[in-house]
Amino acid sequence: MSQHFLLSARARTLSLRKIFSLSDDQAFEMFKQSRWGHHDAICPCCGSMAKHYFIKTRRQWRCRDCNHTFSVTSGTIFASHKLPLKVYLAAIAIYCNAVKGLSALQLARDLDVQYKTAFVLAHKIRESLMAQRDETELDGEVELDGAYVNGHVRPKNKKADRVDRRLAENQKADKRCVFVMRSRAEAGQGGKRTLTFVMKSEHQAGVLKLAGRFIRKGTTVFADEAPAYDPLHAYFPTKRVNHQVEYRSDDGVTTNMAESYFSRFRRMQYGQVHKFGIMYLNHYANEAAYREDNRRMSNGEMFFDILIKCAETRTSRDFGGYWQGNKRLMEHLVH
Numbered sequence: 001m002s003q004h005f006l007l008s009a010r011a012r013t014l015s016l017r018k019i020f021s022l023s024d025d026q027a028f029e030m031f032k033q034s035r036w037g038h039h040d041a042i043c044p045c046c047g048s049m050a051k052h053y054f055i056k057t058r059r060q061w062r063c064r065d066c067n068h069t070f071s072v073t074s075g076t077i078f079a080s081h082k083l084p085l086k087v088y089l090a091a092i093a094i095y096c097n098a099v100k101g102l103s104a105l106q107l108a109r110d111l112d113v114q115y116k117t118a119f120v121l122a123h124k125i126r127e128s129l130m131a132q133r134d135e136t137e138l139d140g141e142v143e144l145d146g147a148y149v150n151g152h153v154r155p156k157n158k159k160a161d162r163v164d165r166r167l168a169e170n171q172k173a174d175k176r177c178v179f180v181m182r183s184r185a186e187a188g189q190g191g192k193r194t195l196t197f198v199m200k201s202e203h204q205a206g207v208l209k210l211a212g213r214f215i216r217k218g219t220t221v222f223a224d225e226a227p228a229y230d231p232l233h234a235y236f237p238t239k240r241v242n243h244q245v246e247y248r249s250d251d252g253v254t255t256n257m258a259e260s261y262f263s264r265f266r267r268m269q270y271g272q273v274h275k276f277g278i279m280y281l282n283h284y285a286n287e288a289a290y291r292e293d294n295r296r297m298s299n300g301e302m303f304f305d306i307l308i309k310c311a312e313t314r315t316s317r318d319f320g321g322y323w324q325g326n327k328r329l330m331e332h333l334v335h
């Protein structure tokens with residue numbers, strides 16, 4: 001058997017040591033290049049590409065046309081940054097290397113910043129991944145599946161005190177279903193592209209709505225025996241496998257690529273994040289999808305990919321001033 005990808009030298013093209021030894025100027029150049037490539041700075045306020053006046057001591061520009069003063073992070077997810085730019089690069093590097101996700105506490109210890117700082121920083125990276133995800137239609141062969149989180153009800157010590165955990169009234173209010181649609185790569189190559197959504201439960205209306213919006217007509221879909229997938233037969237060539245009997249049916253029907261996604265997602269839950277806040281559950285689900293789909297990308301490539309995504313994402317509405325009280329008020333749920 002050939003060597004595992006992560007053991008090969010090709011997988012290691014990023015050095016955390018190098019990131020930490022960058023000078024402030026080098027970190028600034030890296031940010032500048034990730035945002036504008038080899039262009040000069042472009043004003044985020046009026047879009048002017050003129051040669052702007054550079055205020056060297058502040059590493060900021062003054063727009064030649066509208067007089068707006070802007071920095072290399074203005075208008076991006078890291079706008080109004082307080083820490084040295086190098087720390088943001090290090091955060092992205094540490095985030096890339098954590099193949100099963102990263103808890104805010106761990107990031108806080110690695111960077112020696114407050115928990116609150118690390119929490120917001122990691123969430124801004126997740127928000128960029130979400131904002132930049134490819135939402136074009138999935139095609140070829142697509143697998144669908146759902147998994148539940150935050151649903152565990154701890155049984156009482158005495159048997160007499162225990163409740164029937166199957167009943168709706170005894171279930172947790174925070175219980176959510178992470179729903180996944182994953183297209184397959186060529187045979188033997190695993191999954192290709194994964195889209196994740198959050199629902200209250202695996203229900204027919206939600207499944208139909210998402211399949212109609214994100215799966216190209218004529219695509220073969222694969223699902224398990226859950227009744228939520230029954231209406232799909234009317235719209236797509238649909239194949240089912242009964243998981244109460246087998247993982248793979250005799251004619252080769254599986255949803256194993258969707259299960260692979262959940263495998264990584266569960267490891268992120270059990271080993272790193274532990275409890276998903278439901279308000280941002282879609283970000284966590286998408287993070288696992290990004291890691292799963294880019295599992296064969298070297299950490300150096302992933303570093304630049306995420307850095308560019310951060311530069312392309314507009315200033316966060318959910319995490320700018322989070323600890324000052326600015327928070328998302330509504331979950332992003334599919335009804």
Ligand SMILES: [Zn+2]
Nearest residue numbers: 043046063066
């Ligand atoms: Zn301007």
